[in-house]
Amino acid sequence: MSEQEKQPALQIMNVTKTFGKKKAVDNVSFDLFPGEVFGFLGPNGAGKTTIIKMVMGFFRPDEGTIIINGYNRKTHYEAAMSSIGGIVENPEMYNSLSARLNLQMYARLHDGVTKERIDEVLELVGLTDRADEPIKKYSLGMKQRIGLAQALLHRPKVLILDEPTNGLDPAGIHLLRDVLTHCAHEEGVAVMVSSHLLSEIQVMCDRIGIINHGKLLQICSIDDFVNQAQSASVYRIKTSNPAKAKEILSEKYDNKITNVNDDTLDIEIEEEQINECVRTLVSSGSDILGVQKLESSLEEAFLEITGGGIHIE
Amino acid sequence: MSKLAALYHNEMVKLSHKMLVWILVILMILTSFCMPFLLKSLIPEESGSDYSEFGKTEITKERDSAKSALGDPNRYVDHETLRFTVDNQTVEVFATKLNLSEDQFYQYEQLCCYNAILANYDFDAYPITETYLSANAFYAYRMAFEQLCVLNMESFRTRTNEWYYNYVRTTQQLDLAKEAFFYHDYAAYLKYLKLSDDTNIGSNILSSLEKVVELDPEGKLSERETTEIIEAILRCNEYKNNLAMGVDNVDGTYVPLTESRRTQIESRVKILEYQIDHNCLVTEKVSNATTVRQVAQKASRFILVILLIIIAGSSISQEMATGSIKSLIIAPVKRWKIFTSKLLALVTWVLAGSIIITLITTLSTALCMGPSSLPPYYYCSGGSVMTMPNLLFSFLFFLADNISLFVYLLGAFTISCFTRNTGIAVGVSTGLVFCNSSFAIIEEIFGHERWIDFLPFSNMDLAGKIFPYFDLSGYLDAGDAGLFGIGSGNTLSLRFSLIYLAVLVFILLLTAYDGFVKRDIP
Numbered sequence: 001m002s003e004q005e006k007q008p009a010l011q012i013m014n015v016t017k018t019f020g021k022k023k024a025v026d027n028v029s030f031d032l033f034p035g036e037v038f039g040f041l042g043p044n045g046a047g048k049t050t051i052i053k054m055v056m057g058f059f060r061p062d063e064g065t066i067i068i069n070g071y072n073r074k075t076h077y078e079a080a081m082s083s084i085g086g087i088v089e090n091p092e093m094y095n096s097l098s099a100r101l102n103l104q105m106y107a108r109l110h111d112g113v114t115k116e117r118i119d120e121v122l123e124l125v126g127l128t129d130r131a132d133e134p135i136k137k138y139s140l141g142m143k144q145r146i147g148l149a150q151a152l153l154h155r156p157k158v159l160i161l162d163e164p165t166n167g168l169d170p171a172g173i174h175l176l177r178d179v180l181t182h183c184a185h186e187e188g189v190a191v192m193v194s195s196h197l198l199s200e201i202q203v204m205c206d207r208i209g210i211i212n213h214g215k216l217l218q219i220c221s222i223d224d225f226v227n228q229a230q231s232a233s234v235y236r237i238k239t240s241n242p243a244k245a246k247e248i249l250s251e252k253y254d255n256k257i258t259n260v261n262d263d264t265l266d267i268e269i270e271e272e273q274i275n276e277c278v279r280t281l282v283s284s285g286s287d288i289l290g291v292q293k294l295e296s297s298l299e300e301a302f303l304e305i306t307g308g309g310i311h312i313e
Numbered sequence: 314m315s316k317l318a319a320l321y322h323n324e325m326v327k328l329s330h331k332m333l334v335w336i337l338v339i340l341m342i343l344t345s346f347c348m349p350f351l352l353k354s355l356i357p358e359e360s361g362s363d364y365s366e367f368g369k370t371e372i373t374k375e376r377d378s379a380k381s382a383l384g385d386p387n388r389y390v391d392h393e394t395l396r397f398t399v400d401n402q403t404v405e406v407f408a409t410k411l412n413l414s415e416d417q418f419y420q421y422e423q424l425c426c427y428n429a430i431l432a433n434y435d436f437d438a439y440p441i442t443e444t445y446l447s448a449n450a451f452y453a454y455r456m457a458f459e460q461l462c463v464l465n466m467e468s469f470r471t472r473t474n475e476w477y478y479n480y481v482r483t484t485q486q487l488d489l490a491k492e493a494f495f496y497h498d499y500a501a502y503l504k505y506l507k508l509s510d511d512t513n514i515g516s517n518i519l520s521s522l523e524k525v526v527e528l529d530p531e532g533k534l535s536e537r538e539t540t541e542i543i544e545a546i547l548r549c550n551e552y553k554n555n556l557a558m559g560v561d562n563v564d565g566t567y568v569p570l571t572e573s574r575r576t577q578i579e580s581r582v583k584i585l586e587y588q589i590d591h592n593c594l595v596t597e598k599v600s601n602a603t604t605v606r607q608v609a610q611k612a613s614r615f616i617l618v619i620l621l622i623i624i625a626g627s628s629i630s631q632e633m634a635t636g637s638i639k640s641l642i643i644a645p646v647k648r649w650k651i652f653t654s655k656l657l658a659l660v661t662w663v664l665a666g667s668i669i670i671t672l673i674t675t676l677s678t679a680l681c682m683g684p685s686s687l688p689p690y691y692y693c694s695g696g697s698v699m700t701m702p703n704l705l706f707s708f709l710f711f712l713a714d715n716i717s718l719f720v721y722l723l724g725a726f727t728i729s730c731f732t733r734n735t736g737i738a739v740g741v742s743t744g745l746v747f748c749n750s751s752f753a754i755i756e757e758i759f760g761h762e763r764w765i766d767f768l769p770f771s772n773m774d775l776a777g778k779i780f781p782y783f784d785l786s787g788y789l790d791a792g793d794a795g796l797f798g799i800g801s802g803n804t805l806s807l808r809f810s811l812i813y814l815a816v817l818v819f820i821l822l823l824t825a826y827d828g829f830v831k832r833d834i835p
Contacts, residue, residue, distance in 0.1 A: 057642050059833040078316070081645035088643070092636025097330050102640070105326060108319040109644035150640065 007070065009034045009083075009190035010055065010158045015064030017050055017214075024050045026214040027064075032158065032190040037180055039205030039222070040194035041302065047214040048194040049089065052162050056088055057081060069157045082110060085156030087164060091147020095136040099127060099146045102135060103153060110154040121149040124179065140167030148179065159183060159191045165200055177204055198302055202226070210305050217305050234258060234268045238290040239281070248284045249277065263289075316646045320654035328624065328658065337620040341613050341666070345673035348609035353681045356601055368441035369431070376427035379420045422462035426455055439497050439532075445525075445539030446532035450494035450502050457487035482508065499526045521546035528589070541594050549585045552578050573806070577781055580693030584785050587698040593688060600787035602686035606678040607789055610670055610711055617666040618718060618746060624662060626725040626738030628655045629829055633733050638834060648830040652730075659726065663719055664712075671708040690786045710776050710783060717773035720814060720821075721746055727821045730828035749773060769817060772810040779807065 008031035017025040025047045032038050042048045053059045055066055057073070066073040069083035093102045100118065107113035122128045125145040130138075138146065144167055151159060159180075165173050181204070183189040195201050201208055202222065209219045220228075239245045242265040246257055249267065259266035269277060274291065281288060328334055430451075439447040460483045467476055486508055492501035503526065506519050521543045525534075528542065551562075560567040561574050570578075588594045632638035641651050679687060690706035692699055701709075725742035729735065752770040765771055777783060777790050784790070 053834075058639075058835075077647055078645045081643070084643070084645075086643060088639055090636065092639055094327055094330075094637050095635065096332075097327070101326070101330075105323045106640055106644065108323060109316060109641075109646055 006033050006035075008032060008067075009069055010192070011065075011067040012051070012055070013065045013067070015051070015054060015061045015066065017054060017059060017062050024214050025054070025061075028211070028214070028216045029064075030209055030216060030219055032192055034157070034188045034190050035184055036206045037184045037191045037193060037204055039201035039208035040192055040211065041196070041198070041201055041208050042194075042211035043196055046212045048196075048211060049162055050214075051211070052086070052088060052160055052192075052194060055160060056084065056086060058088065082154065083157040084160065085151040085154060085158070086160035086162070087144070087147040087151055088160075088162050090140070090166065091143050091150065093135050093143075093146065093150070096134055098132045098134055099138070099149075100131040102146070103150060106150050107153060113154050117153065117155075121152050124152070125149045126175065141169050141172050144168050145172065145175075148176065152179075152183070155187075157189060159189050161192070162194050163196070164193060165195070165197070173200075180204060210302065212305075233271065233293055234266055235274055235277075236292045237265050237267065237278075237281070237288065238263060238292070239265060239286050239288055241286065245281055245286045248281060248286060252280070253277070317650045317654055317657075320641075320646060320650055321657050324654050324658035325661070328662075333623065334620065337616055337623075341616040341620070342669065342673060344616055345609060345613040345670050346677045348612050349605045349674060349678045350681050352605045352608055356605070365436040365440035365443075369436045372427050372430055372441075376424060376431065379424040379427075382417075382420065419459065419462065422458060423455075426458045430454075433495055435495075443535055444532055445534060445536040446493065446497060446499055446502060448536050450490055450497075450505075453490040453502070453505055454487070454494045457483055457490045461487055497532055499530065499532050517547060517550060518543065521550070524589070528592070537597060538594075541596060542589060545585050545589050545594050549582055549589075552582045552585075556582075581782060581785065583693050583696075584691045584698050584782055588691065588785070593691075595688070595785065595787040598682070598686050599688055602678055602682040603787040604789055605682060606674045606687075606707065609674040609678070610707075613670045613674065614666075614711075614715070614718070617670065618721075619743075621659065621662055621666070621718070621722050622725050622739055622742050622746070625659055625722040626729045626742060627735045628659070628726060628729060630729040630733045630735040630738060633834065634735065642834055649826070652826060652829050656726070659722055660719070663715060663722065667712050667715055668708065671704070671711050675704055675707060688786065690780070690782070692780070692782050706780070706786070710780055710788060713776035713779045716775050716814065717749070720769065720773065720817060721749075723818060723821045723825070727825040727828070730825040733828075766805055766809075767813070769813075771805060772813045775807065775810055775814075778810065 010032035012031070013029050015025055015028050016023065028047075028051060040048050040051070050059065054061050055068075055073075057077075066080075068080040071080035071083070073080040093099075094105075097105075100122070103118045103121070107118060119128070122131045125148055127142065127145055127149065130142070135143065135146065144164065148161075148164070151161065161180075164176055168176060180191050180193065184191045184206075193201070193204060205222050207219065207221050208225055210217045237245065240263065242260050242263060245265050246260050249257060249265075253267060253269060256268045257265065258268055267277065278288060278291065434441075441447045441451050461480075464476065464480050464483060486505055489501045489505035489508065492498050493505060503519070503522060506522065524546055525539055525542055528534075529539070534542070555562060555570065556575065556578055559570045561570045561578075629638075632641070642648075675687065687703040687707075689700035689703050690710075692701065721742050724745060725738050728741055729738035732738065749770050752768075755765065755768075755770075759765065774790075780788075
């Protein structure tokens, strides 16, 4: 069964949110399917958190509909919200209370969360030993873990994590990745992770959506995105005479040459073409001092899509 | 509903884990318990000494000092015109010409009088300073004696018909006072008063004394008790007079009697008459105990107010500041339920605080003043006088007084929801609470103007309006006893105040609701 045939776990339809005169989210629509990890990618201030906050009930959308697990958030608020779990920005809880008590209080607001389930999630995030300490004694990473435990407590159908790796140590990131993958692939949870870090998204997600200036720019599977990015990489060729090399290459790769320096030349070509390119240069008498693959291809692609990166208005 | 209950449960868990809450609760309990003991030590002790011995010693002392100055009154004074005789019971004083000064003459008279009392009076049976009849008859006896002396100082040559009239009357008075005093005879005392009626004692008091004689023919009630009965009867009579004339006495000014006031005053008369007949008027002991408890309640409430304003003022804004509101917003509960659960938690604290304070202050007042000093509340329903148990009434009265507290808390809560700033919410509402207690100044500056009625402060003092007969059970008005309310002089009707407060509460709730439920959470 392909993803498109499944009933979406989360549907966001034509959602718009305006703060004052600024359109923070502009007519965004996308679906989230059970069993997938969806990466929500965008520079700071792009509207990721605003969308997440609308889904989680912090903001009311000015326009548009949010449907969670088949329930319209507006008309069936509690039914819709009981299928969702997550962390928005940093996980904040009642600092003077213990982690266990915090979870117990949260569990009370959901139906059918047992004591055993609380122990289970504490075990899952590796906090069983320190569950009875007050949260204020926790490090940021531990808070992230307990936040994750809270988000998973009621076995949500949709799990939304806003920049979840903030403050996590490598072991924590590894754990998070395992947990998310497990949730999505084994338990069929629809997971949405937002981040401004490409590397993170790359290893965790099945599908990504790129957002900037409140507009959803692209949705594609991570494989497509990587392929698309890998098909054109920037190579830096070190040569004694870049100007001459540019002349030689411009016949064939005119618009692919992105930069010329004192002793280097940057060219954006596909991997297969590099051989031919070097050969052309050598045969026309240029001396090649080195060839280096430049920036991460994904970032380049990302910057291209988002129009050059950070825009804070 | 179950979600609301769960939220409410969570609210209580959160509050119960706050150190500040426990510190203030313990402080409140300590204040409730210790305050009555502290206050009791401030009330002047009743003299615990033997009344009869006290009276006897006083009289002996006065007699001896006069004796040392003037000599033995039983001897014939070696003077051509002056002679005192003292027989066993009657003292007659003759004087034709006076070489003694008026002061000395007066002292001679006192000496004779005291000699007679010391020789014949039964101090053990009727301690002079204790029972009403003994004390007053003693005074009457001395006055008549003195009057007779003064009359005797008149020289024979200048004595007129008027002198004879006065002389006859004074000897009658002396006889009656003697009867009343030495034989503890109320009837004689009443006759003495009737004889003196046109000169110094109002017929009102006379008729009230007749009632006292009816209630206490033996004259065993203490002076204080009898005075209380007389005052109650006088008050009853005044009410009856006012009812008959159709006027109402408000702070010494007479205004036309309204229909509701008429029923109220008729009820007051009934309650007073019931209390007189059943010997359950408010004694000094009772009113002391009630005042002690009320002041202790208000002092403890002061701590409760601080505690609750902090809770109310921080309930929403604090969660927003720390971000813990997130776990409430993410949960599948509608926002109005979060809002309502917080309000319910607040109401619970007001109620629980009131119950705790009432219970502990009652316990500790009963411990230090005796349980008998806490009588029931008397009220009039359907034409007959009913009573309400003391503890219950004390709680309800305190609660009615706390309606204003609740309005302030709601104010703090609203500001907290609206500004989302704990500091502003707590600061402004604390300021308002203090404003209220100094509100009376506004009336002093501007006089009573109509617009003052529409200030919240004028409508906060409800306890006295809901329980109009509180003073008949020894309670003090809110304004006189404590933190809230501006006390007497406020003639707004209960209905006006209730409608005013209902509108105020509605506006506050609406603002708070809008501030929290409708707006986005940043």
